[in-house]
Amino acid sequence: xxxxxxxxxxxxxxxxxxxxxxxxxxxxxxxxxxxxxxxxxxxxxxxxxxxxxxxxxxxxxxxxxxxxxxxxxxxxxxxxxxxxxxxxxxxxxxxxxxxxxxxxxxxxxxxxxxxxxxxxxxxxxxxxxxxxxxxxxxxxxxxxxxxxxxxxxxxxxxxxxxxxxxxxxxxxxxxxxxxxxxxxxxxxxxxxxxxxxxxxxxxxxxxxxxxxxxxxxxxxxxxxxxxxxxxxxxxxxxxxxxxxxxxxxxxxxxxxxxxxxxxxxxxxxxxxxxxxxxxxxxxxxxxxxxxxxxxxxxxxxxxxxxxxxxxxxxxxxxxxxxxxxxxxxxxxxxxxxxxxxxxxxxxxxxxxxxxx
Numbered sequence: 001x002x003x004x005x006x007x008x009x010x011x012x013x014x015x016x017x018x019x020x021x022x023x024x025x026x027x028x029x030x031x032x033x034x035x036x037x038x039x040x041x042x043x044x045x046x047x048x049x050x051x052x053x054x055x056x057x058x059x060x061x062x063x064x065x066x067x068x069x070x071x072x073x074x075x076x077x078x079x080x081x082x083x084x085x086x087x088x089x090x091x092x093x094x095x096x097x098x099x100x101x102x103x104x105x106x107x108x109x110x111x112x113x114x115x116x117x118x119x120x121x122x123x124x125x126x127x128x129x130x131x132x133x134x135x136x137x138x139x140x141x142x143x144x145x146x147x148x149x150x151x152x153x154x155x156x157x158x159x160x161x162x163x164x165x166x167x168x169x170x171x172x173x174x175x176x177x178x179x180x181x182x183x184x185x186x187x188x189x190x191x192x193x194x195x196x197x198x199x200x201x202x203x204x205x206x207x208x209x210x211x212x213x214x215x216x217x218x219x220x221x222x223x224x225x226x227x228x229x230x231x232x233x234x235x236x237x238x239x240x241x242x243x244x245x246x247x248x249x250x251x252x253x254x255x256x257x258x259x260x261x262x263x264x265x266x267x268x269x270x271x272x273x274x275x276x277x278x279x280x281x282x283x284x285x286x287x288x289x290x291x292x293x294x295x296x297x298x299x300x301x302x303x304x305x306x307x308x309x310x311x312x313x314x315x316x317x318x319x320x321x322x323x324x325x326x327x328x329x330x331x332x333x334x335x336x337x338x339x340x341x342x343x344x345x346x347x348x349x350x351x352x353x354x355x356x
Contacts, residue, residue, distance in 0.1 A: 014073055015082040016255060023259045024080065026310035033253060033338045036268045042275045047340040051283040054334040056302075060290040062106040063304060063351070064089075064097055066119040067296045072141055074167070075179045076214055078254040078308050081114040088114075093298040094121050096323040098128050104292070104328055110351065112139040112304065117150060130160050137163045139351075142191040143184060154191075158198040161206040165247065165351075166192070168211045171234045175216050192241045201242035210245040212353075218261060218270045220277060220346040221248035224354040247353030250274075252305050252342040274341035282348025282356030288334045291351075298322045302334045304351060305342075311335045 016024035023029055038045060048054070067088030070081035089097075101109065109129040116122055116138060129136045138157060144150055157164065166188075169176045173185035192209075195201065200209040211231065215221055228246035235241040251257050253270060261267045288302035292313075298321040301307040312319045313327065314335070320327045348355030 013075055013256060015084050016080045016259060018082065018084040021259060023255065023262065026308065029254060029258055030309055030311075030337060032258065032262060032267060033271065036271045036338070038268075038275055039272050042272070045275055047336040047338065047344075050278055050341075051280070051286075051344065054283075054286060054288060054336060056328070056330055056332045056334060057289050058330060059104055059106055059292060059328050061108045061110050061287070061292070062097075062100065062104060063110040063112060063291055063293040064116075064125070065294060065296055065304065065307060066111060066113050066116045066122065066125075068114045069118050070114040070141065071118070071144055071147065072115070072180060072184070074141075074181075074256075075260065076169075076251055076257045078252050078257065078305060079114060080255045080308075085114065087296050088119055089121075089296040089298075091121075093296070093322065094125065096298060096321070097125065097294060100294075100322050100327070101129060101132055101134060103325070106134060106292075108135045108137060110137040110139065110291075115141055115144045117144050117153060123156070126157075126160055126162060130162075135163060136160070137165055140164050140166045142166050142168065142188040145191040145194060146187050154194045154198045154200070158195075158200065158207050163208040163210070164195065164200060165210045165212055166195075166243075168192075169214055169216065171231050171238075179214075179216065189239050189241060192235075192239075192243070196240075196242055201244055203244060208245070209243045210247055210353075211243050212247045212249055214249045214251050218251070218266050218273070220273075221250050221349060221354070224248040224347060245353075248347070248349070249351075249353065250342045250345055250349035252349075253339055254305060254308055271338060271341065274345040277345040278341065279344055279346060279348055279356050282344045282346075282354075285348060285350065285355030286343055287350040287352065287355075292328055294322050300324075300327050305339055306335060306337075309337065309339060311337065 068081045068085035073082040169179045176185040199207045293301040293304050293307050300313045
């Protein structure tokens with residue numbers, strides 16, 4: 001079975017939670033995925049069975065979700081973030097995260113949201129991590145940089161050597177605007193130019209600019225390396241914009257994308273497509289092996305996707321918070337579900353792009 005490429009993907013929409021949509025519930029999302037009847041060849045397939053189980057190794061990335069507040073409502077957002085969401089990490093949890101930097105000694109602190117820049121202590125966390133020699137990633141939606149109070153942020157990020165991973169669904173305006181709202185592409189190009197002006201995208205190790213792309217509809221991300229060549233040529237020739245790396249991400253059947261699939265009767269076909277395109281070579285690079293994802297409330301998860309489906313790290317049935325000394329243990333089993341097939345389909349998919 002295959003799902004044909006199409007530009008008929010979901011359009012930017014209001015948050016599920018604000019609309020009171022049934023799939024605003026993580027439990028409802030998990031139940032919908034579990035109800036899907038897979039093709040006969042995969043009828044009894046489980047993710048753990050396909051990969052032989054997933055266990056943690058040495059911690060490399062501490063990913064911190066600062067909240068669900070965002071200035072955008074992108075159609076594929078697995079966080080269901082937006083301007084109506086008010087959940088943000090409180091001061092006590094911020095303090096625990098800073099302590100965890102010393103205790104866990106990650107190589108990378110990955111700040112995400114929502115729009116992480118909207119958190120009032122975003123810059124403080126950057127400074128705390130950089131003072132410890134930790135690389136910082138800012139998962140930026142680009143348009144936030146055009147908000148008047150953040151106009152100086154590109155220079156500040158550059159001065160602190162922050163790596164920027166910026167969302168840009170496509171190098172065509174119609175594809176990007178369809179997913180993220182009218183005018184988003186033009187605003188994103190302006191934000192990229194401002195980042196280029198302060199040294200991002202020029203190959204400097206301390207000012208890395210990565211773009212994250214995802215498909216418009218129910219099909220897999222394209223070949224990352226080949227697509228990067230095209231993107232670099234088009235964005236430079238057409239808009240004078242430079243970037244360092246392209247990261248290709250499969251759409252995960254979670255939140256708004258799952259609602260779109262379900263609304264068109266495509267959930268079963270897409271999940272079957274993910275299972276049928278299972279790539280064992282992508283399993284070794286699963287981000288849950290070396291990443292600890294922290295929710296705005298301090299609860300911990302194996303990855304950002306498990307966080308949104310409310311599948312926390314557990315120890316004897318107890319949810320572990322970031323302030324718990326045993327929050328990371330090498331060799332711990334990772335909780336998985338059917339959504340995880342999105343990470344091993346095709347070339348694989350993670351917050352760092354293709355995995356295999």
